[in-house]
Amino acid sequence: MSIRPWREIQRKKTNKIKVGNVEVGGDAPISVQSMTNTPTTDVEKTVKQVKDLEEVGADMVRISCPDEDSTLALKKIIKDVSVPIIADIHFHYKRAIEAAQSGAACLRINPGNIGNEKKVQEVIKAAKDYNCSMRIGVNAGSLERDLLEKYGEPCPDAMVESALRHVKILEDNDFYNFKISCKASDVFLAVAAYYGISEACDYPIHLGITEAGGKVSGTIKSSIGLGSLLWAGIGDTIRVSLSAEPVEEIKVGFNILKSLSLRHRGVNVISCPSCARQEFNVIQNVEELEKRLEHITTPMTLSVIGCVVNGPGEARETDIGLTGGKSGHQIYLNGEKHHVLRDGNMIDHLVELCEKKQKELLKKNS
Numbered sequence: 001m002s003i004r005p006w007r008e009i010q011r012k013k014t015n016k017i018k019v020g021n022v023e024v025g026g027d028a029p030i031s032v033q034s035m036t037n038t039p040t041t042d043v044e045k046t047v048k049q050v051k052d053l054e055e056v057g058a059d060m061v062r063i064s065c066p067d068e069d070s071t072l073a074l075k076k077i078i079k080d081v082s083v084p085i086i087a088d089i090h091f092h093y094k095r096a097i098e099a100a101q102s103g104a105a106c107l108r109i110n111p112g113n114i115g116n117e118k119k120v121q122e123v124i125k126a127a128k129d130y131n132c133s134m135r136i137g138v139n140a141g142s143l144e145r146d147l148l149e150k151y152g153e154p155c156p157d158a159m160v161e162s163a164l165r166h167v168k169i170l171e172d173n174d175f176y177n178f179k180i181s182c183k184a185s186d187v188f189l190a191v192a193a194y195y196g197i198s199e200a201c202d203y204p205i206h207l208g209i210t211e212a213g214g215k216v217s218g219t220i221k222s223s224i225g226l227g228s229l230l231w232a233g234i235g236d237t238i239r240v241s242l243s244a245e246p247v248e249e250i251k252v253g254f255n256i257l258k259s260l261s262l263r264h265r266g267v268n269v270i271s272c273p274s275c276a277r278q279e280f281n282v283i284q285n286v287e288e289l290e291k292r293l294e295h296i297t298t299p300m301t302l303s304v305i306g307c308v309v310n311g312p313g314e315a316r317e318t319d320i321g322l323t324g325g326k327s328g329h330q331i332y333l334n335g336e337k338h339h340v341l342r343d344g345n346m347i348d349h350l351v352e353l354c355e356k357k358q359k360e361l362l363k364k365n366s
Helices: 041-056 068-079 093-101 119-127 145-151 154-172 187-202 215-231 246-259 283-291 311-315 348-364
Strands: 018-020 021-026 031-035 060-064 085-086 106-109 132-140 178-183 237-238 267-271 302-307 320-323 329-333 338-339
Touching: 018 132, 031 246, 041 060, 041 068, 041 246, 060 068, 068 085, 068 093, 085 093, 093 106, 093 119, 106 119, 119 132, 119 154, 132 154, 145 154, 154 178, 154 187, 178 187, 187 215, 215 246, 237 246, 267 283, 283 302, 283 348, 302 311, 302 348, 311 320, 311 329, 320 348, 329 348
Parallel strands: 031 060, 031 237, 060 085, 085 106, 106 132, 132 178, 267 302, 302 320
Antiparallel strands: 018 021, 320 329, 329 338
């Protein structure tokens, strides 16, 4: 039995699938993904954006395929990147078939606009022929007309019914390599729909609050929506939708997982909001520190506290800690007071300590 049962999250055991070389569901780590916003036909720009996403830890990347030129460009893009590519398909089922032929690892289809069952069957055949997974991507903003007439408005039951219709089509065609999403811009609607689909089946769940907003508002909405679902054990892969640069989506996604101890990447900075007791400019230094530490991918914790009220206590729980003091900054290593920093650049010193810690951890785990 854990000594901290209040920190444990029991993830629902879903079926495990593969998106390219990335496992999703079952006991696989919760993956983090984003989507490009460059014209897909601009291969050079799209490849650069995918590589930028790879650099900050994206496990997979979705690319929109609105026309045949885009699906042709997809083939060139896939050759130049390392992460699995998901083709985002709307309205025309032939784009999904072309994307599979171009090497997409996964086909995202929208039940609200992909077409009738016969067209979906053709997409399934292409997915089988080219070893693609699929995502049934339900969205509250594009539900089938008959479901809107039946329920009167987008609601959790309508979204779950839309998803289960397509689950049945895939199952009837002996295709099980798929995941499901039930997205909405309304947090209450999305969370309720995800609870419903999670109870209804055991397929992997892709979490997202669609059209969440700008960097700040979208981060808050996604953190509340995704965080509450993840805390309940629901979710196997996540995408944070922001009206911001795609790399920001990956950073926020990992921070959500990090805050729930579901997956760790890089330095988890614990810092105070600062007050009149601070012995150095906490806000300015933490902002610069976070930028300077982005290259570190090994999980570790760093506390930066402006005074001795909570500083020593926080430092005892982190790998590296700094507490402001009148006679110098106290530096803690592995929870114990190690030395005092009186002169020199505090940021340079902490970056150096984090880099040294990364080397130690990598050597220990090699």
